[in-house]
Amino acid sequence: MKPPEPLPGDPPAVETEPPEAAAIIDSIEAAVQDSIAEAARRDSIAAARRDSIAVARRDSLEAVRQARIAAAARRDSIAAARRDSIAAARRDSIAAVRRAAARLDSIAAAERDSLVVAALRDSLAAVARRDSLASPETALERLRTAGPEYVSYDEGARLVWDTEAEALLATTLLPVIRAEGLDADVTTNLWLLVRSNGRVEATVVQTSSGNSTFDSVAGRAARALVFAPALRDGRAVPIWVLREVSLLMR
Known part of the structure; x- marks a missing residue:
């Protein structure tokens, strides 16, 4: 059957959605927003994790660099101390050798002086004996x-x-x-x-x-x-x- 024609002067009829469709649309939009928010949260967590990992990596690299610097300084200090110890030992050894040489020279000089004095004493004694025996x-x-x-x-x-x-x-x-x-x-x-x-x-x-x-x-x-x-x-x-x-x- 053909619907009746609208009468002149009547407002046109407005089509409305049923309440169930609007609820479905709202639910879909809410789900989409939640999905977007969840994705944003996951992205934020991932970005924070990446930043944390990067910071940790940088700190780790800096710690390694500082450790290497400290190790190098320690090696240099040990090497310098060893060199100083060797130099001091060498100086002490040279000084000891010089002291020993000086002591030997002193002993040799004392022996020479003693021999000279003994020879002079013997010579004088011989002269005295000769003079006493001579007329x-x-x-x-x-x-x-x-x-x-x-x-x-x-x-x-x-x-x-x-x-x-x-x-x-x-x-x-x-x-x-x-x-x-x-x-x-x-x-x-x-x-x-x-x-x-x-x-x-x-x-x-x-x-x-x-x-x-x-x-x-x-x-x-x-x-x-x-x-x-x-x-x-x-x-x-x-x-x-x-x-x-x-x-x-x-």
């Missing part, structure tokens, strides 16, 4: 030939000074001092070979007065001096004596 004339001849040298004695020669000796010295030296225009205190040092009888056998200039004439006359004047002779083992022996000869000598 005064033989010893005097040897001393005259050898010149001024040390002779062992128990008591040295002593000048016997009296007015006669003083007068003799004055009358010998004073004319030369006046003739040469010398100072009254001019002196010369002479080695005097004193015989076992106290007389002067020979003279040798040790320090000149600066005037050869005075030195020569002083030597002649000294030949007139008399000494108490030197003694060794109770015997008079010849000996060289160093004296200053001057007009004012005592």
